Amino acid sequence: MTNPVSIKEEELIRQCIQEDQKSLEAFYRMYAGKMMGICLRYAKNREDAEDILQEGFIKVFNNLKNFKKEGSLEGWVKRIMVNTALLHYRKTAKFENHVEVEAADKETNDLDILSSLSAKELMAQIQTLPDGYRMVFNMYVLEGYQHKEIGELLGINEGTSKSQLARARKFLMDIIKKREL
Amino acid sequence: MSYNEEMDKIVLDKLAGYSEEPEPDFFRSILAERERAAKSKLLNRILLIAVSIAALIALLYLLLRNDKPEGQSSLLYPQPGLTASSADQSSEKSGFNHVGSGQNHNNDNAVQLSSSSVSPAEATINHLPATHKTTGAGKPTAITQAKKNTGNDVIRKETEPKETKVQSVNAIFDYFMDSTGKCTFYNQSMANEDAEYEWFFGDGSISKEKEPTHAYALNGYYHVCLTVTTPQGTYDSYCDDISIDHLPNRRNLIGKVSAGNSVPDKGWVYLISYDSVSMVPYLIDSSRLDQSGYFTFNQIPAGYYLVRATLETKSIHYKQYMPTYYGQSLIWNFAKRYNLSSFGKGNSDLLIINLLSTRKSDSGDNTIDGQTNTRDNELNDDIVILYDNNGKPIGFAQLGPDGKFSFNDLPPGSYQVFNPRTGSYTTYTTGGTSSSTPPPGGTTGGTTTQTGTPPPPPQPEIILYPNPCTSSDVLTVKFNNPDLVPYSVTVIDQNGVTKMTQKGNKYLVPVQEVQLDVSMLPARNYQVIVTLGNKTLPSASFTK
Numbered sequence: 001m002t003n004p005v006s007i008k009e010e011e012l013i014r015q016c017i018q019e020d021q022k023s024l025e026a027f028y029r030m031y032a033g034k035m036m037g038i039c040l041r042y043a044k045n046r047e048d049a050e051d052i053l054q055e056g057f058i059k060v061f062n063n064l065k066n067f068k069k070e071g072s073l074e075g076w077v078k079r080i081m082v083n084t085a086l087l088h089y090r091k092t093a094k095f096e097n098h099v100e101v102e103a104a105d106k107e108t109n110d111l112d113i114l115s116s117l118s119a120k121e122l123m124a125q126i127q128t129l130p131d132g133y134r135m136v137f138n139m140y141v142l143e144g145y146q147h148k149e150i151g152e153l154l155g156i157n158e159g160t161s162k163s164q165l166a167r168a169r170k171f172l173m174d175i176i177k178k179r180e181l
Numbered sequence: 182m183s184y185n186e187e188m189d190k191i192v193l194d195k196l197a198g199y200s201e202e203p204e205p206d207f208f209r210s211i212l213a214e215r216e217r218a219a220k221s222k223l224l225n226r227i228l229l230i231a232v233s234i235a236a237l238i239a240l241l242y243l244l245l246r247n248d249k250p251e252g253q254s255s256l257l258y259p260q261p262g263l264t265a266s267s268a269d270q271s272s273e274k275s276g277f278n279h280v281g282s283g284q285n286h287n288n289d290n291a292v293q294l295s296s297s298s299v300s301p302a303e304a305t306i307n308h309l310p311a312t313h314k315t316t317g318a319g320k321p322t323a324i325t326q327a328k329k330n331t332g333n334d335v336i337r338k339e340t341e342p343k344e345t346k347v348q349s350v351n352a353i354f355d356y357f358m359d360s361t362g363k364c365t366f367y368n369q370s371m372a373n374e375d376a377e378y379e380w381f382f383g384d385g386s387i388s389k390e391k392e393p394t395h396a397y398a399l400n401g402y403y404h405v406c407l408t409v410t411t412p413q414g415t416y417d418s419y420c421d422d423i424s425i426d427h428l429p430n431r432r433n434l435i436g437k438v439s440a441g442n443s444v445p446d447k448g449w450v451y452l453i454s455y456d457s458v459s460m461v462p463y464l465i466d467s468s469r470l471d472q473s474g475y476f477t478f479n480q481i482p483a484g485y486y487l488v489r490a491t492l493e494t495k496s497i498h499y500k501q502y503m504p505t506y507y508g509q510s511l512i513w514n515f516a517k518r519y520n521l522s523s524f525g526k527g528n529s530d531l532l533i534i535n536l537l538s539t540r541k542s543d544s545g546d547n548t549i550d551g552q553t554n555t556r557d558n559e560l561n562d563d564i565v566i567l568y569d570n571n572g573k574p575i576g577f578a579q580l581g582p583d584g585k586f587s588f589n590d591l592p593p594g595s596y597q598v599f600n601p602r603t604g605s606y607t608t609y610t611t612g613g614t615s616s617s618t619p620p621p622g623g624t625t626g627g628t629t630t631q632t633g634t635p636p637p638p639p640q641p642e643i644i645l646y647p648n649p650c651t652s653s654d655v656l657t658v659k660f661n662n663p664d665l666v667p668y669s670v671t672v673i674d675q676n677g678v679t680k681m682t683q684k685g686n687k688y689l690v691p692v693q694e695v696q697l698d699v700s701m702l703p704a705r706n707y708q709v710i711v712t713l714g715n716k717t718l719p720s721a722s723f724t725k
Contacts (some may be wrong), residue, residue: 009641014360014427017427018359018360024212025208028208028211029208032202032203032207033200033201033202033203034200034389035199036200036201036202037196037199037200037201040199041196041199050203050204050207053203053207054207054211054214055208057211058211058214058215058218061211061215062215062225065358065426065427066424066426068426070654070655070696070698071654071655071696071697071698071700072681072683072697072698075698075700075701076698078701080699111184111187111188111191114188114191115191117195118195119195119196120196120200120201121623122192122196123196123199126192126196137639140189140198141189141192141193142192142197143701144320144674144680144701144702144703145703146703146704149376149703149704164234169185169188173188173478
């Protein structure tokens with residue numbers, strides 16, 4: 001009764017495991033929007049995001065029976081999506097090692113520009129980041145992973161993760177500034 | 182806040198909850214793709230079976246060919262330049278390699294097969310499914326594999342050419358597990374109708390049916406094996422591991438009751454649960470004490486229980502010892518998963534109950550009687566809850582038609598009666614002698630009642646464990662919710678950014694435990710804020 005998975009969710013999961021079409025759809029509707037948001041962040045474009053979302057949902061549906069009701073359902077679904085996205089780009093991503101990044105001109109003005117962007121606009125800018133930058137940026141800033149964890153998940157070292165993040169930040173600010181001009 | 186941190190915060194605020202609906206028919210494309218993937222998996226399986234059958238036919242063909250008596254130089258005995266090894270029947274790959282003699286031209290010691298007209302088509306490498314652990318025949322065919330020292334060519338011969346007809350047999354099954362643990366097995370074995378089947382379900386039970394169903398009672402891993410045997414004695418086995426973790430956690434509760442220094446005779450222990458919404462208590466099970474004071478409850482689903490131990494009136498201890506309640510320690514929500522290898526060991530909780538000595542003779546009345554005027558006549562299930570001095574719920578009483586309730590057989594002490602409908606507490610004391618500070622307005626002797634000003638409810642505080650939360654994905658947040666109001670638990674990081682929130686308004690219990698999945702949180706310090714209704718508890722912090 002203190003289960004993080006509510007009875008309603010549990011019932012839904014049960015129905016989904018039994019391949020009840022309506023429940024699968026209800027399950028999908030529950031998370032589609034949010035998970036699409038996550039996939040978009042990790043993807044280059046909408047097509048890739050949909051590929052990841054599709055693959056992710058198939059994994060979710062096939063593995064619902066293995067879901068341990070110890071954590072939240074949403075967290076579990078999210079983790080699958082993020083992992084699917086990482087798998088998707090891990091091969092193509094280039095991680096340059098330890099190259100000094102020239103510090104971006106840190107003008108607070110830039111942050112105002114950033115603030116003025118709508119979520120959708122910002123998303124579009126993030127999608128233009130090179131694969132490696134985008135993955136590290138997402139994982140660090142939005143998922144809250146630390147460099148050590150990112151390194152482990154992507155098979156790179158901590159320093160590389162840090163330099164990728166710095167590059168990603170600079171890259172992002174540069175294109176945002178350019179866009180403003 | 183540094184430039185970078187500020188930048189992160191802006192991005193996080195904008196995108197953390199970002200949601201965008203995919204195309205309207207996207208769900209259908211998922212289903213279609215999923216079906217396609219499942220089909221291709223099935224095709225692979227069918228292909229695998231087909232290859233196995235083809236291999237078996239090839240084997241049969243070879244056996245028949247070798248039936249011809251001409252020049253049978255038995256290769257049971259190693260030839261010069263050969264290492265003979267008897268085919269490892271338990272080998273995962275029970276196939277064989279066969280190469281026609283025509284191909285053995287690059288070695289001086291090439292072994293000549295007597296029947297040399299083996300067509301290249303028979304030189305098949307046969308991989309049976311890896312899960313086939315054993316394949317055998319009633320009469321051993323004593324397959325001999327001979328491998329040349331220098332080459333990769335492998336030559337294989339049988340010594341039992343007179344085998345009339347080997348009935349091919351190939352065991353395989355699929356299964357469907359429903360939500361109650363009932364598993365239906367679909368026998369897809371290749372065998373004639375007169376074949377016999379034997380199923381081992383991995384939990385100690387067996388079946389000889391062709392397509393049995395089996396109900397698993399416990400979560401766990403089960404190694405299920407099917408053996409198909411033909412009347413000729415040919416057999417094949419197939420095993421699969423079935424994992425069940427969706428059944429409610431069930432555990433055994435065993436325990437011992439003692440009365441002072443003696444073992445109580447003739448007593449009962451009751452396991453009481455209550456409906457999480459209406460709080461109506463109901464009896465789950467009762468267990469009679471054995472001669473040594475032990476009791477057992479088997480296969481109890483995870484949940485919150487009260488355990489009450491009492492003595493029968495016939496017991497010699499009856500007049501001395503009062504019943505004892507045990508409360509919140511019996512939450513089994515996250516009972517360990519059953520592992521078959523440790524079956525019978527780590528699946529029980531142990532509870533020791535010491536009955537309270539009552540000194541009934543000199544303690545006056547041990548009853549709390551009360552009445553509320555709040556009873557809703559439409560509802561038959563109004564109750565009040567009895568708390569002990571430490572804020573621990575120890576009992577329930579159902580309100581009578583007139584709103585009256587009664588708790589009997591209470592040890593001397595101070596109690597609070599909580600009325601969930603009004604949210605008010607009333608303090609009672611029993612056994613006048615133990616009360617050093619008589620409550621104001623209390624009557625002398627018997628039951629003293631204090632109404633009006635509710636005493637401070639159990640002190641609210643937040644307990645977090647494990648803390649630091651390093652090795653666990655789940656953080657348990659425990660707090661008192663004496664008023665049974667909807668709560669919310671929020672985790673914020675050092676910058677005050679909300680990381681997760683969990684709300685609850687359904688399973689309201691006085692001591693609430695909330696499990697949070699913190700696996701996505703990076704290793705930092707966090708604050709946990711618990712809100713009860715519109716009241717916020719002092720926050721607690723944890724480290725991941």
